[in-house]
Each structure stands twice: as C-alpha cells, then as structure tokens.
Amino acid sequence: MPLISFVRATLAIILFALALPSAAQIVIGQIAAFSGPLAPTGTHMRAGAQLYFDAINAEGGIHGARIRLLSKDDGYKSEETVRLAREMLKESQPLAFIGFVGTGNVEAILDQKILSEAGIPLVAVRTGTESLVRRNDPFLFMTRASYAEEIEKITDQYITTGYTRFAILYQDDAFGQGVLQSAEQAIKNAGGTLAAKGAYAKNTTEVGAAVKIIAAANPQAVILIANTAASAEFLKQSREAGNLAQYVALSTTDAAQIVQRIGAEKAEGLALTQVVPDPNSQTVPLIREIQNNFAKFKPRDVTLNHTFVEGYLGAMVLGEALRRAGPNPTRKKLRDTLEALKSYDAGGVFISFSPKRHAGSRFVDITILNRAGKLLR
Template sequence: MTTKGNTMSLRQLFALLALSTLNLAECQAAADIILGQVAPFSGPLAPTGSSLRAGIQLYIDATNANGGINGAKLKLVSKDDEYKTEQTARLARQLIQEAQPVALTGIVGTGNVSALLGERLLDDTGIPLVGVRTGASSIVGSNNPWLFLTRASYANEIEKIVEQFASTGNKRFAVFYQNDAFGQDGLNSAEKLVAHYKGEIIARASYEKNTTEVAAAVKAIAAANPQTVIMISNTAASAEFVKQMRAAGNVSQLATISTTDGPQVAAKIGPEIAKGLSITQVVPAPNAVSTPLIKEIQAAYKRFPNTETALNHTLIEGYLSAKIIGEGLRKAGPNPTGKQLREALKTLNNRDMGGVFINYSGKSQSGLNYVDITILNREGKLLR
C-alpha cells in the first residue's frame, strides 16, 4: 500500500509538473512586448498612417519569425485619430491603459505630437515615444527626455530645397503651407533660410488642415510668379496644389518636404502633371539596394508581402523607428519597462542601423539627420 501510495504521489507530482510547465509556457507566450501607435488610418492622411503601420508591422513580423527579442514576441496595437489633434492624446492614454505598451511609435502630425507632450502623457506614464511623423522645430527643440526622433528636422529639409535652387540662381521663392503648427513652423524656417541664401519670399499662402481647399493659395502664388515654391503640405493637398498650379499655366519649380508622398501624388493627378515635383526624403530610397537597411527591408517585404501598401519611403520610416525600438529592447533585457527602454536608447551612440546611423547619446533627441532630394519623372517614379 505504501509503495502504491508512493506511486500515486509520483503520478500526481508528474501531473502537477506537467500542468505547471504548460501554464508557464502559456504565460510566456502571452507576455508579448506591446508597441502602441495612434495615427490616421482614415481621412486625408490615411495613407501616411497606414504606411507607417505597415513598416512597423514588417519589422515585427521579421523579428518574431527570428525568435523575437530576449525570448519575447512583439505586437503592435493601433488606434485611429483621423489626424485630429484633439483625439491623439485621448486615444494614446486609452491605448496605454488597455494594452500597457512599452513604447509608442508612428504618431503623425506636429499639432498631434504637441498635444500629447502638452498633456505630459509620456512623463506621467513613463513610456517613451520613438519615431514621429514630424520634424518641427517646436518638437525637435522640446528636448523631452521620453521623446526619440527618427528623422531629420523640417528645417534641415527646407534648407536642402533652398540650397538646391538658390545654387541655380533662383532667388524668388513662395511658400505654400498648412495653416497650423506644422505649416507655420515650416514657414518660419523657410523665411530664415531664404534670407540666409540671399533670396526673397514674394508670396505666402495657406490651406486648412484636413482639407484640399487650395484654390485661394494657387491664385495668390501663381499671381506672384515665383521661381520656386516651397510646399509645407501633406500628400492630398500637395497633389491638388500641383494640379491647380499647372492648370493655371504656372511653370514655377515646385518642391515639397517629405510629408508628401511623390508616387501617391503621381497616382492622384497623373504622372504627366506631377513630373518635375521635387521632394526631400529623410530615409534612403526603397530601391537603394547598396544600403544594408534597404536590402534588409526588401528581404523582409518579400517574405511578408503587403498587398495594400507599397514599399515606399514612409514604410521605411516606420520600419526604421521599430528597428530602433528593437535595438533598445535588446539592450534593456527581458521584461523591460518603459524607463529601462528609455535608458537603453540613450546609450545608442552612432549606432549603425544598416548604413544609417543613429545617435541619442548627447543632449539632442533628434537621432538622425539624413536628408536627400528626389524628383518625379514622367513615369511617376522618384529619381535622385
């Protein structure tokens, strides 16, 4: 009986051990590292938010397929703010409460990020924000210790435009801009940089956020007949502005910053009308296979194709932001907190992300200053 009793006890012990192992495995499987994104997935900027999300998800898919990070899988939770400033902070707070992400990423818009910072959401929750779709000086200069930028500033992009065209003798500039914090920031930078390069801004005209109502701006700028128009605008408004400027017979050189997606402009209004539009870029081109980062992204995109989102500059920007978070998570160790991730990111000193170098070790949170300029050809493709 004693032997039999002991045998039963061993069976019970093995059963308990098996159950414990199963429960442990289930807990480990459930312990995903959550990344949170609040961005526009509807409205005029839906392609921007969706492309950023596609890039973030591509990094997550590729990383999880290779075993995750420190034994954990990554997961993205997203909410749609429709590019409406008043919704961004509210939805971000809701996402944090519901999903408990270790980081936020892929937020779109100067005013939207400003609202989030203004409510001290990052400071109060101890969650870093890595990668935003803005390069406004007000954001770059905020020096918020929880904010890690992954793109060059708008001032850097605008300087690239002014330098490029001033060097060819263009001195008469106009500025077309969105009538909000984003556009005003770009206008202020343009005024300083045009003056620095001995030029003159002879016309300034705006459109309202979340619209494509550009007719008044077209009339004012076309009448001034500038040599170069600097466009501080998003894709939908940029496309309508180019279309109406050309319909008005204006032949000014049109140049926009990276908030405009060139191929989308060509798709909206036709490549014949869009050709000649210059666009600054803050990440390497999708076909720059000599850049290790792009080679990596192309391989991942081939393995995890996205039928809804093309491999474009915005997708690359999302992927790079996620990859930077991944580097921080690896350094932070298992079961990282937001604070541990922040401290790990601050140690990234001239870190090679694949031919693109990130540096957060100084006082600035900018991290990356890559800027290139491209132009749409008659096939609607971007050329350097």
C-alpha cells in the first residue's frame, strides 16, 4: 500500500475510534445549588438522578448509549444558573437538562430564552410555582405537583379539622411571593383567616422579624413557604418564643435536615407536604426499585430522602422519553416525545404531559414528624 494511502486509512480508523465514545454516550446537564443553604437539595436531586443513570448504564444504557450526568454549582444564584447553562451548552452540548433548583433560577432560564434558543428540554425542576405551571413553556417539563396543589391540600385538611386562623412565613422572592398569593386565596376560599405573614430574604435564615410578627398574631397554624435552613431557624425561634401553633411546611423543606439542625424535640409535630411517596415505603414499586438500586450502587454522602426520590423520578421520566425517542435522538425529538408522554406509570406515580400542560404530576401527601424525628403519615 502506498504510504499516503496507508496514512489516510490509519487516520480514518483513528477518527472513527475517537467518534465512538460520543456516539455511544448521551450527555445530560444539571445546573443547581451544591453550595449555600440549598446545597443539600441540589446534592440529593443530583444523587437521585445519578442513581437511576447508574442502574441504566449497568444494563447497557438506552439503545446502547450510556448516560453521562454533568453538574455545575450555581449557589442558588439566578445569574449563575444562566451563565453556567450557556457555558455547558457551548462546551458539552447536552441533549437535555435536568434537576435545576429554585423558582427564580428556572424563571431566569426561561426569561433569557436559554431553552428555546437551544431547543433543549429541561425536566424535573425543584420548583412547583403556579406561575411556571401557567406559563407552560414548551421546553420545561415538571414532574412534581404544583405549590398551589400543596397549599390546597394543607388548607383543605386543616380547615376540615377546625383550624381557621393561619399565618404564613414566606421567602421574599418569586418563589415565596407566588406561593403566598396561592395560599392567601386558598385560605379565603376555604373560609379561613390570614392572621399574619412574615418574610425573610432569599439565601438567608434571617427570620427573627417574621417570628415576632407571627407570634404576636397567635395563629392556630403556620404555613412555611421556605427552604430547609430558613424553616429550621424559624421553627427553632418560634418554639423558643412559646408559639404553640401547628406548623406545616411545603415540600421545599426536608424533614431529616430539620431534625439534624434543631433536634427531634423542637422538630416534633412539624407537618410537611410531600410530592413523592415515602422513601421508606415497602409497597410502592418506585420506592422498592430505588431502595434496591441504593443498596446495589451505594451512593455516598446522601440519604434516601424525598428529594433523592424526586431526582430519581425525574431521571426515570427522562429515561422513558429517551427510550421512546429511539436511537440517536435529537433535542427536538426528545422534547416532542416528552410532550406526548401520557399516563406513564413510574412505579405507582403517574406522569402525564400534553401540549396544554407540562406539569406532569398531581401527587401530594402530608406527613408529620414524631418525637423520635421520624416521619409518619
């Protein structure tokens, strides 16, 4: 063989070999908080998604392609979410995004047209704000119930059991203000009264002023529209102030972390809404699958909590869409497949999307912490 032909043939083989890893790999991107007060949320969302991808990869991937999850830390800062998403799109060319954390962060992504300009779907965000549900962005697919549905569950249950005077702690940003509107309306519709409301600044636990305002109003029940760190500090200070109200937090608060931060004694009696089934259940197929994979792959530095389940569920929905999209899917094909996903049984949690509704789940439950720091239904 002439030297030049040999060189060309060798070069072709090398280029083909170099192309193989990317052809057999699907990159999924995540921008979330892995530092700051919401670090545990981002970490557990990532770990849940990664566990699902690990299990799928161990079985040969999807249509022969392995799933690679790339994550970047935005510190719960919206401007960083936008910057890092653009950076990841340019450098790594993910097929889809997953597991972003925070209402304002997701809204910034949509406002800056990051998804629409890239034509890339974003699945399983850690927010359920009603404004995003109503917005129904064609590239955003939510796999949890809305905050409005959580609030409705709370007001229905507590009004039914005789609670009429409510107070609200809320985070003073798009997340908190949006849910506050839903809560005010839900309380009014149910025949209750909003006795007081108090705010704290995003990315802080400065709840002292809110504690005083709400304690002075002597409500029967206090709804916490807050993240875990702020909820823990508010509950701690409220207990110390002698406020004996019933406290109920949205799913944005993690029960185990509350107990870890302030102890089981102060946490006892805190009720929390949940948008996924109990991680300790032995009857829900989704949870049994997660428990089995958790034991098999042994994720480090995380616990099997509700946020972990939420991350796994989101990855599971994305995985099902990848299967249905077929080999070598494009972003458009994946987006269209997600939108056509109807009545998908994710092991006892049902997900349905349509062109008119990209909020795929309506599952809401209420749990309560006992004196041992364990969640009960």
